[in-house]
Every structure is written in structure tokens, then in C-alpha cells.
Amino acid sequence: MDALGGGLKRLAEDQIPGVSDAKKTKLSDNSQPSRVLHVRSLPAATTEFEVAALAAPFGRVTNIMLLRQRNQALMELEDEAIAATCCNYYNYTPAMIRGQTVQLQHSRHTELLLSPSNNATGGAAQATPGTDGPNVLHILIDNMIYPVTLDVLHTIFSKYGTVLRIITFTKNGQFQALVELSDSHSASTAKLALDGQNIYDRCCTMRIDSSKLATLTVNSNTDRQRDYTKPDVSDNVTTVRPVLLGGGSAATAASIAGLPGMPAGMTALQNLMAGNGALGAMSGANMAGLGGMSTASPVLLVSNLNDETVSPQDLFILFGVYGDVQRVKILFNKKDTALIQFATGQQSQTAQRHLHRVTFQTKVMHVTTSKHNSVAMPNEDQDATLTKDFTDSPLHRYKQSGSHNLQNIYPPSPSLHLSNIPASITQDELERLFLLISPSLVTFKWITNQRSEEPAKVDRRMALVQLPSTELAIQALVMLHNHKFEEKRYLRVSFAKNATVQ
Known part of the structure; x- marks a missing residue:
């Protein structure tokens, strides 16, 4: 019966109208995954954009075809x-549209070529937004009962791309905002x-409408405007770092938590979560973290x-830059995928924000974000080398409450900060370490702490080194x-x- 059901599913997909037989390539059951996904069990009247929203946080959707009569x-x-x-x-996490669970699986076709006949057969072809449109969005907030801060807007829109700048203002008594994203596809999505x-x-x-502005100009970072590409330009606020997804910031907490009339247990973006789609599926826990109202999962799912x-x-080591990693599990049957458990949900979301779509090896x-709240250790009959417990590791960067390291969290870049360098180590010795990895170094610079007027007293325990690329x-x-220099150093x-x- 299962085999018959599987055959019927494949037959239904093979007979989809509007897909060119000359251009499509059928995949065998043992072939590699296709870039075409087959979505089933859609609610009635589902739109192309609701389907596209499922995949929007992962990358660009190039074509969509609705099969309304089959709800696929x-x-x-x-x-x-x-x-x-x-x-x-x-x-791992059920996909939902309008509160209804839908199923996704790889299609047997490697590409989706749509013909004009789709419109006559109930299918609707819809390409995703192009790459030549505007990057700036104009947002008006209707029925504004609770404050909408820069951090709230940044958290919402950064799920669809990199937010460069935000300006908020009030015009004709209505709160408005301009949000600039890094590319037009992200803005359109x-x-x-x-x-x-x-x-x-x-x-x-x-x-939300598209703005006619090509870019935004932020002369100084305040509580009404912010340039996230230049976090140190004339700061007039306590902190101007982008909000950490799932953790919120002090400003967000102050503006949301404990507001008069705020219903108990109110979750930010509750309607978005109820409608699910991509934002709900990926970020129900993340967004609920605004203002500390709830906690995101401490476990990340890392693939590719x-x-x-x-x-x-x-x-x-890599994910530990952004939080104290407790356990790492590489999946036995899919070794290009791993589960990483942090000490807190806020740390996991910090790592997600900085490391998603970063090139590694x-x-x-x-x-x-994973649906799991912890990573289980393997049974005795399982491969123990793929799962490691780092709970008691001395390499945790944030194990002390109020650690100074929390003030120095930055995204991956070609430049590295070195510390805890013994006084006996020379620049040549440090450079040789890095030349084992990189064919060349761009720049090396000591960070000196002049504690005395005597040159011999110059403290050189820290340095900066710039490599040719972020990947290196x-x-x-x-x-x-x-790396061990000497005993306990x-x-x-x-x-x-x-x-x-510099």
C-alpha cells in the first residue's frame, strides 16, 4: 500500500501541466536533492507569496507554480x-500556512519551466522579486498601541536580509519608518x-510600500535612527549594536516589558507566528524573545x-565565539548537518545571526533554530566520535556573569583580535603561526598599553592581524x-x- 501511495504521488507530479518535458529532468529515488520542492496539503486559496514565505529565510525563490485543484x-x-x-x-519543524501543516519534499524535477498555459490549468507562475528594485521600504504603523523601537524593527526585517539603516519619525500624527536592506530581493520579500x-x-x-529613496543617510546613531554598517558614528545612545535575535536589548526590554495594559504572556509578533509561514516556522521562539518575554531554543541546526x-x-571553537557551546552532534546519517547546543537561547540566536550563510571550510x-531544546548523548552502540560534550570545557568565553567578552562580540571578518600573548613572543613568531594557514598576511599590529614612559615597560599582550579573506x-x-605558548598560557x-x- 505504501509503495502504491508513493507511486501515485510521483504520477501526480509527473502530470503537472505547464512543465516543459523537453527541459525537465526526472530524478531517480536515489539521486541528489533537487532545487525544486513539492509542497502538498495547502489550505484553500493559498497565495504564491505564502508558499514563497516558507523558503524566504533560506534563500531566493526563483519560480512558483500553484496547483490549486490539488492544493499543491x-x-x-x-x-x-x-x-x-x-x-x-x-x-524537524512542521511547516505551516494559515495554521495548517503542509508537507515539503524534493521534487523529481531539477528545474521548473513554466509556460503560458499554466493560467488556464489552475497553476499560477510567480517569480520572486527581481534584483533591480528599491532597497528601501516605507512603513506606516496603524493602530499603534505599544511602542515600536528600532530594535523591534531590526529584528523583524533582518529575518529577510541584512538591514543596513533604519530611520523612524512621526508625520501627521502617525509613526512611520524607513528601512534599508542590503538588496532589492530582500526588500521585496x-x-x-x-x-x-x-x-x-x-x-x-x-x-509597507517601496520608497523612492535609493539609500538612507544617518548622520548619528540615536534612538530614532541607526546606521548598522557604522556602529560607532557619533553614538548618542548607550549601545548601537543591532539587537541579538531572540535576546532583545535593554532598550527593547524597557519599551515592551511591563507596559500598562500589556496582556499577560503577550508575545511579540503573535499574529505572524499564528499565521506561521517562514517567519513563524523559523522564528516563533526567536521573535518571542523580544523584551525577554520568552526564550528561544538553545539548540541550532547547522547544515551544508x-x-x-x-x-x-x-x-x-567557531560557534563558541558567540556563546558557551555545551554539546555538538554531527548527524550520523547526514554528516553535513549538526546540532549545536548553547547555554542559553540568547547565545544560540547571537550565533545564528552572525554565522548564517558564512563560508566555513x-x-x-x-x-x-532547532525544535529541540537539548542534544542527547549517543547510546553505547552509536558512533561517539560524532557527538561531544563541552559542558565543562575551560574554553567557554562567557561562563562568568557580566564577562567583558560580552561587550566585544563581532561578526566574522578578515581581521582577528589576539590576546593573552606572552611577553617573550615576538611578532615574527606570531606571523609564522598564521602563515601556516594563509599564504600571506595583510597587516599585523600590536595593541600597546603604555603603562610607563620606559619603552621596556610597553605591554604587548594583544595584537590585531588581518588576513586576505574572512574564510581564511x-x-x-x-x-x-x-594555541599553547607556554605552561598555562x-x-x-x-x-x-x-x-x-588601521
């Missing part, structure tokens, strides 16, 4: 890695997914790893962090504040 759809993504990550994620959605339950409705070189220790990682810097950090490596060493 075909969705083509930019490449197979993105499709595999999307499909793999929804194997955010507009389609968020227009008409409520930030809070039954209030703070977003009305280099299964030939990656190890639990590598992932522990020649592969672009995809980092999402990541490799150097993984290989050289905790180990090198500490982290990403530097600035991408270039």
Missing part, C-alpha cells in the same frame, strides 16, 4: 543547497511577507557543512584559538571590531 505547489529555489536546507529544516501583518496581537499593523573536514571540535553554512580568518581562528583569538586593521 512546486517551488524552485536558487540552488540545491538552499532547497536541501529548507527541506531539512522542515523535517520582506514587503510581500510583512505588509498588513500585526507586530503585536491586534495592533501595530504594518503598511563540509562533511569531509568538519569535526565537533571545529564547530565548538569552503561551504556556505545554513544556520536555523575563520580557519585561523578555529586552528589557533587556544594559551592564545585567545576572536573576530576584531573592524574588518580592516
Whole structure:
């Protein structure tokens, strides 16, 4: 019966109208995943954009075809890695549209070529937004009962791409905002997914249009405007770092938590979560963390790893830059995927924000929140080398409450910050370490702490080094962090504040 059911599913997909037989390639059951996903069990009247929203956080959707009579759809993504990550994620977390669970699986077609006959057969072809449109969105907030801060807006829109700048203002008595994203695809996807959605339950409705502005100009960072590409430009606020997904910031907590009339247990973006889609599926826990109202899962699902070189220790060192990693588990049947457990949900979301789509060991990682709250250790009959417990590791960077390291968390860049360097170590010795990894160094610079007017007293326990690329810097950090110089003296490596060493 199962075989018959599987055959009927394949037959139904093979007979989808509008897909060119000359151009499509059928995949055998044992072939590699396709970049075309088959979506089933859709609610009636589901739109193309609701289907596209499922995959939007993972990457670009290039084509969509709705099969309304069958309550199904075909969705083509930019490449197979993105499709595999999307499909793999929804194997762990149910995909939902309008409160109804839908199923995703790889299609037997490698590409989706649509013909004009689709419109006559009930299918609707819809390409995703192009790449030549505006990057700036204009947002009006209707029925504004609770405050909408820069951090709230940044958290919402950063799920669809990199937010560069935000300006908020009040005009004609209505709160408005301009949000600039890094590319037009991200802006268009955010507009389609968020227009008409409520930030809070039954209030703070977003009305979103494309702005005619090509870019935004922020002269100084304040509580009304912020340039996230230049976090140190004339700061007029306590902190101008982007909000950490799932953790919120002090400003967000102050503006949301404990507001008069705020219903008990109110969750930010509750309506978005109820409608699910991509934002709900991936970020229900993340967004609920605004203002400390709830906690995101401490476990991340990391896919598209280099299964030939990656190890639990590598992932522990890299992800440990952003939080105290407790356990790492590389999946036995899918060694390009791992589960990483942090001490807190806030730490996991910090790591997700900084490491999603970062190239590590020649592969672009995809980092999402797991539905699991912990990582189990293997049974005696399982491969113990793929799962490591780091709970008691001395390499945790944030085990002390109020650690100074919390003030120095930066995204991956070509520049590294070195500390805990013994006085006996010379510049040549340090450079030789890095030249084992990189064919050359761009810049080396000591960070001197002049405690005395005598040159001999210059303290050189820290340095900055710039490598030719971010990927090489990541490799150097993984290989050289905790490098032993002498007894009880180990090198500490982290990403530097600035991408270039001046």
C-alpha cells in the first residue's frame, strides 16, 4: 500500500501541466536533492507569496507554480543547497500556512519551466522579486498601541536580509519608518511577507510600500535612527549594536516589558507566528524573545557543512565565539548537518545571526533554530566520535556573569583580535603561526598599553592581524584559538571590531 501511495504521488507530479518535458529532468529515488520542492496539503486559496514565505529565510525563490485543484505547489529555489536546507529544516519543524501543516519534499524535477498555459490549468507562475528594485521600504504603523523601537524593527526585517539603516519619525500624527536592506530581493520579500501583518496581537499593523529613496543617510546613531554598517558614528545612545535575535536589548526590554495594559504572556509578533509561514516556522521562539518575554531554543541546526573536514571540535571553537557551546552532534546519517547546543537561547540566536550563510571550510553554512531544546548523548552502540560534550570545557568565553567578552562580540571578518600573548613572543613568531594557514598576511599590529614612559615597560599582550579573506580568518581562528605558548598560557583569538586593521 505504501509503495502504491508513493507511486501515485510521483504520477501526480509527473502530470503537472505547464512543465516543459523537453527541459525537465526526472530524478531517480536515489539521486541528489533537487532545487525544486513539492509542497502538498495547502489550505484553500493559498497565495504564491505564502508558499514563497516558507523558503524566504533560506534563500531566493526563483519560480512558483500553484496547483490549486490539488492544493499543491512546486517551488524552485536558487540552488540545491538552499532547497536541501529548507527541506531539512522542515523535517524537524512542521511547516505551516494559515495554521495548517503542509508537507515539503524534493521534487523529481531539477528545474521548473513554466509556460503560458499554466493560467488556464489552475497553476499560477510567480517569480520572486527581481534584483533591480528599491532597497528601501516605507512603513506606516496603524493602530499603534505599544511602542515600536528600532530594535523591534531590526529584528523583524533582518529575518529577510541584512538591514543596513533604519530611520523612524512621526508625520501627521502617525509613526512611520524607513528601512534599508542590503538588496532589492530582500526588500521585496520582506514587503510581500510583512505588509498588513500585526507586530503585536491586534495592533501595530504594518503598511509597507517601496520608497523612492535609493539609500538612507544617518548622520548619528540615536534612538530614532541607526546606521548598522557604522556602529560607532557619533553614538548618542548607550549601545548601537543591532539587537541579538531572540535576546532583545535593554532598550527593547524597557519599551515592551511591563507596559500598562500589556496582556499577560503577550508575545511579540503573535499574529505572524499564528499565521506561521517562514517567519513563524523559523522564528516563533526567536521573535518571542523580544523584551525577554520568552526564550528561544538553545539548540541550532547547522547544515551544508563540509562533511569531509568538519569535526565537533571545529564547530565548538567557531560557534563558541558567540556563546558557551555545551554539546555538538554531527548527524550520523547526514554528516553535513549538526546540532549545536548553547547555554542559553540568547547565545544560540547571537550565533545564528552572525554565522548564517558564512563560508566555513569552503561551504556556505545554513544556520536555523532547532525544535529541540537539548542534544542527547549517543547510546553505547552509536558512533561517539560524532557527538561531544563541552559542558565543562575551560574554553567557554562567557561562563562568568557580566564577562567583558560580552561587550566585544563581532561578526566574522578578515581581521582577528589576539590576546593573552606572552611577553617573550615576538611578532615574527606570531606571523609564522598564521602563515601556516594563509599564504600571506595583510597587516599585523600590536595593541600597546603604555603603562610607563620606559619603552621596556610597553605591554604587548594583544595584537590585531588581518588576513586576505574572512574564510581564511575563520580557519585561523578555529586552528589557533587556544594555541599553547607556554605552561598555562594559551592564545585567545576572536573576530576584531573592524574588518580592516588601521
